[in-house]
Amino acid sequence: MSRLILILVCLLSTTVALAASTAPALGLNDVYFGEALYHAYQGEWFESICRLDTELGQHRRLDEPALDSLYPHLGQAEFDVGDFELGYRMHLRAGRAISAVIEGKVEEPRKNAAIYRLARLYFQKDQPMDALQALERIRGKVPEPLRDDLEFLRAQVLMANGRFEDAARTLKELQGAKSLEGFSGYNLGIALLQGGKEQDGREYLDRTGQLVSANPSTQAIRDKSNLVLGYKLLDENAGAGAKLVLDRVRLTGPFSNRALLGSGWADANQGEFERALVPWSILARREVTDPAVQEALLALPFAYGKLQIYGKSALLYGQALESFGKEIDKLGASIASVQEGRFLEALTREELKQDSEWVVKLRNLPQAPETYYLMELMAAHDFQESLKNYLELTELGKRLVAWEGDLDAFEEMIRQRRGYYQPLLPEIDQAFKQLDSQMRLRQEQRIRIEKRLQAMLTAPRPDYLATAKERVAREEIARLEQLAPKNAGGDGTAERVARLRGVISWNIATEYDRRLTEAFDDLDSLIRETQRLKQRYASFVRTRQAATQSYEGYDETIRSQREQIAAAREKVTALLPRQGKILEAMAVDELTRRRERLEQFQVTARFAIADSYDRANKAQAQKRVGQ
Amino acid sequence: MNKVLKVIVVAISVFLLTLPAYAETAKEQGAQQTAKAEVKKETAKDPVKQDLAKEQIKGLDEQVQEIKADVLSIATQLNRLEEKLLYPSDTQIAIFVSVAGAEKFRLDAVAVELDGKQVAHHLYTYKELEALQKGGVQRIHVGNVMTGEHPLQVKVMGKTEGGADFQRAESFKVAKGIGPKLVEVVLTGSKTITVKDW
Known part of the structure; x- marks a missing residue:
């Protein structure tokens, strides 16, 4: 049984790898798109959808989306978000996953691969009509590795829709497919049987039952073919043929218990009760929770009875009765345990989720006795789908609780920011206003100087470039010149003053070019400083805006988020127990069915014990009479 | 019976x-x-x-x-x-890790230091490594820094295809401007670490 579950778990886990195997064909242009793929490649569908949705949302709000880095990936991103939703098992008819996948603007093979996944999802969710409709949308090229699997799925879907002839036609074409070795033959056999072609169906089952392969999956399906064919023959009282076929089933495979049981019945059918003891004795020593083993516990003493070994028969009936009693108690405890919610607790254990073989490990949990009887149920699709929903709802519930905590933290952060910035900002704004006006003034001065210097390139004005000392000296000379006429007496003062003026004018005129160059150098330096000042100014403005934005404008968003989270939590809280009840009901139904079966066996065993004792007594009496 | x-x-x-x-x-x-x-x-x-x-x-x-x-x-x-509240675009810096090239190697861990402080240290699971090899990009760190240049050190540990341990560290300078800064650390095989600005 463990092996059966393991095969199932391994195959189920392949769905992650199959979905979303999409790498950007022309290199990555958007790093966040790459991040969404990173999550998708790991089967983290929630994170991948969320990341891609955020990116697509931002992209759609842009004024010029063509300049966005996501733009080259837009078609693929829109397709992928739908494909990821399929990975997250969201396939609602009106959902965007379907329209994204079916109307996706991507190359044919990728689109067809996604439609295949959609059809498979429908099929797994027991919606074969929808699955067929999805498959009919596949046009053109299909990725090579998927071709056989697609046709195989098509055949299964056709069978589920009752179109056995079409299914058989499809399966016949798959007979050479190595990856489906055994599976195509077995399903073809079943399709033919269901389509009324009894002889052909048996032939394919027989052929599949004789395959030679080292592949565990092929071996399992080979066993299954033999089991189905063997029981069919048994049903028709063809004991010899049934024995031949059932004995092909491996003694260690997942179908070995029922094969051993059937093999014994095939012997019994031919009146070979002694031979029937062999498979039934092997079976009776196996795990007692298996229904075939439980039946063997009755069949074995029945065979001894037929062989007129009544004492042994009565003893074995007694042992069976004891064993059934124990199992019935165990089942009763398990039903109570399930109804008390322990089953769901066991299914949602964190340590199990870390392990890909968790279904197998579950069996070994001491506090989960019910799982002994539920291994097969837990491997069934209906149960798996419901369980996945339950686990995902649990996960969503946890996320929502965590987000409420995040919103609390955000509000606290905003409160602290407001408390810090609000008292500071008026003072800062005041100081900034003063600085701002000073800056504007200096800026205007700089512009004036620049204009004047530019004008001096065409109309030289040496006096503009006089130094401060020269200006003072010229003012002093002007004052002296005003005084000079009063003292005109030929002492040479006027000449001296004129000479001084001449010296200054000479210096200003001769040094004009150098001074102009220096003035332009100084202007460049001033421009650089002004630029730096502008940058700091802009940085300050941004920081100032960021300060306000760090605490203003969030109230409405947070309030709306809170409302949405509360509404979602309410829904999850309502759905989770309902989903849990379905799982519990499935488990209780299964356990009850098994208990009722054992109770019937108990009644049978009690009558059989009495009958065996009677026969033993009669035999002894006859023996005594004979003696 | x-x-x-x-x-x-x-x-x-x-x-x-x-x-x-x-x-x-x-x-x-x-x-x-x-x-x-x-x-x-x-x-x-x-x-x-x-x-x-x-x-x-x-x-x-x-x-x-x-x-x-x-x-x-x-x-x-x-x-x-x-993003708006915790990592405003003025100060946001996000560091990503990707794997390129055909060389097969097993990535065990990546450690990132920004401005001399360790901001990320990630140990890789098989699934994560596989996702990187398929072309996925991991966001290993997101934080806030001032505009200007920032030293970035990336340390990578793993095993080569031959099974030998390797450890490699590279230092870079990251220039943070006004907008969000996105830096991709590209690991090309076991020997080359490069940085790509987005």
């Missing part, structure tokens, strides 16, 4: 024959046929109850899908809010 047991055999063979066509879904279903057959055997007794249960399961499944869509929408809005 014999009759009772024969009836059991007949019953088993009947359901074994009638179910496979529906139960087979894929390779795995070959294995799980048993479970389904058992369940169907029971439910077949009461088809009305079975249909009701199926309808109930389907209805619930649709509701679960609806709530998933609702929660995803909330998550997207929260992403935006978180």
Whole structure:
């Protein structure tokens, strides 16, 4: 049984790898798109959808989306978000996953691969009509590795829709497919049987039952073919043929218990009760929770009875009765345990989720006795789908609780920011206003100087470039010149003053070019400083805006988020127990069915014990009479 | 007695024959046929109850899908809010890790230091490594820094294809401007670490 579950778990886990195997064909242009793929490649569908949705949302709000880095990936991103939703098992008819996948603007093979996944999802969710409709949308090229699997799925879907002839036609074409070795033959056999072609169906089952392969999956399906064919023959009282076929089933495979049981019945059918003891004795020593083993516990003493070994028969009936009693108690405890919610607790254990073989490990949990009887149920699709929903709802519930905590933290952060910035900002704004006006003034001065210097390139004005000392000296000379006429007496003062003026004018005129160059150098330096000042100014403005934005404008968003989270939590809280009840009901139904079966066996065993004792007594009496 | 047991055999063979066509879904279903057959055997007794249960399961499944869509929408809005609140574009810096090239190697860990402080240290699982090798990009750090240049050190540990341990560290300068700064650390085989500005 463990092996059966393991095969199932391994195959189920392949769905992650199959979905979303999409790498950007022309290199990555958007790093966040790459991040969404990173999550998708790991089967983290929630994170991948969320990341891609955020990116697509931002992209759609842009004024010029063509300049966005996501733009080259837009078609693929829109397709992928739908494909990821399929990975997250969201396939609602009106959902965007379907329209994204079916109307996706991507190359044919990728689109067809996604439609295949959609059809498979429908099929797994027991919606074969929808699955067929999805498959009919596949046009053109299909990725090579998927071709056989697609046709195989098509055949299964056709069978589920009752179109056995079409299914058989499809399966016949798959007979050479190595990856489906055994599976195509077995399903073809079943399709033919269901389509009324009894002889052909048996032939394919027989052929599949004789395959030679080292592949565990092929071996399992080979066993299954033999089991189905063997029981069919048994049903028709063809004991010899049934024995031949059932004995092909491996003694260690997942179908070995029922094969051993059937093999014994095939012997019994031919009146070979002694031979029937062999498979039934092997079976009776196996795990007692298996229904075939439980039946063997009755069949074995029945065979001894037929062989007129009544004492042994009565003893074995007694042992069976004891064993059934124990199992019935165990089942009763398990039903109570399930109804008390322990089953769901066991299914949602964190340590199990870390392990890909968790279904197998579950069996070994001491506090989960019910799982002994539920291994097969837990491997069934209906149960798996419901369980996945339950686990995902649990996960969503946890996320929502965590987000409420995040919103609390955000509000606290905003409160602290407001408390810090609000008292500071008026003072800062005041100081900034003063600085701002000073800056504007200096800026205007700089512009004036620049204009004047530019004008001096065409109309030289040496006096503009006089130094401060020269200006003072010229003012002093002007004052002296005003005084000079009063003292005109030929002492040479006027000449001296004129000479001084001449010296200054000479210096200003001769040094004009150098001074102009220096003035332009100084202007460049001033421009650089002004630029730096502008940058700091802009940085300050941004920081100032960021300060306000760090605490203003969030109230409405947070309030709306809170409302949405509360509404979602309410829904999850309502759905989770309902989903849990379905799982519990499935488990209780299964356990009850098994208990009722054992109770019937108990009644049978009690009558059989009495009958065996009677026969033993009669035999002894006859023996005594004979003696 | 014999009759009772024969009836059991007949019953088993009947359901074994009638179910496979529906139960087979894929390779795995070959294995799980048993479970389904058992369940169907029971439910077949009461088809009305079975249909009701199926309808109930389907209805619930649709509701679960609806709530998933609702929660995803909330998550997207929260992403935006978180980014705006915690990592405003003026100061945001995000560091990504990707793997390039054909050289096969096993990446064990990546450590990132920004401005001399360790901001990320990640140990890789097999699934994460596989996702990187397929072309996924991991966001290893998101934080806030001032505009200007910042030293970035990346340390990578792992095993080469031959099984030898390797450890490599590279230093870079990251120039933070006004907008968000996105830096991709590209690991090309076990020997080359480069940085790509986005």
